[in-house]
């Protein structure tokens with residue numbers, strides 16, 4: 705994951721790494737890019753860009769380490785540096801602001817929602833996707849990395865260049881925001897939320 | 904994960920330390936504690952109703968995200984165009 709240049713790979717080794725370790729992740733990469741940009745062309749450009757950079761800097765990839773995490777980190781950085789500015793998506797609140805806002809207190813682990821597990825299980829893929837897409841990009845990102853792509857906290861910390869503690873708290877906040885979205889959805893659909901609960 | 908479902912009547916209705924418990928449960932669900940989390944988890948779920956409910960909701964959220972989120976089909980020509988760009992850059 706570090707940018708330290710190791711020994712140089714031969715042309716054959718480069719091709720082998722590229723085809724064997726990088727290309728198999730194109731599905732995940734494209735879906736990540738699409739969930740960041742919400743635009744097919746932007747997503748394609750972002751993935752192409754990422755693979756070009758990956759090839760150009762292949763000597764800084766250490767064989768046997770996690771290629772997917774390495775690629776995701778490049779994609780995330782490209783997105784921040786280039787696409788976020790020109791993205792067709794209307795600007796959303798930046799996570800820095802959001803996090804500063806929430807950081808006024810420690811992470812609140814109180815039960816913030818009366819959403820029920822059963823109503824979540826009944827939801828459709830589109831409802832889940834829409835709720836996820838409605839989150840600010842940095843909250844959306846941690847959920848994609850953790851739940852859709854299965855990265856560990858440590859891998860996420862490297863991909864996002866943030867401490868593990870921040871990964872944990874951002875993920876917690878992201879899921880709470882997602883629950884709020886799902887709860888609204890559940891209520892509008894007349895799903896069972898908390899009306900059966902009695903004190 | 905196999906969870907022993909007990910009748911809710913046998914559980915405490917108040918959690919002793921919600922912050923600590925919920926953070927622990929979420930780490931366990933995220934696979935961060937390995938096997939050491941399993942014993943703690945069994946105990947919490949058997950004894951504490953808020954923990955029990957929080958665990959199941961958090962688990963449901965993770966499950967639906969993992970299994971139901973609509974996947975975007977990758978454009979068929981994308982892989983080829985990447986290979987071609989690499990070829991041309993060599």
Ligand SMILES: [Zn+2]
Nearest residue numbers: 918924951954
């Ligand atoms: Zn508890």
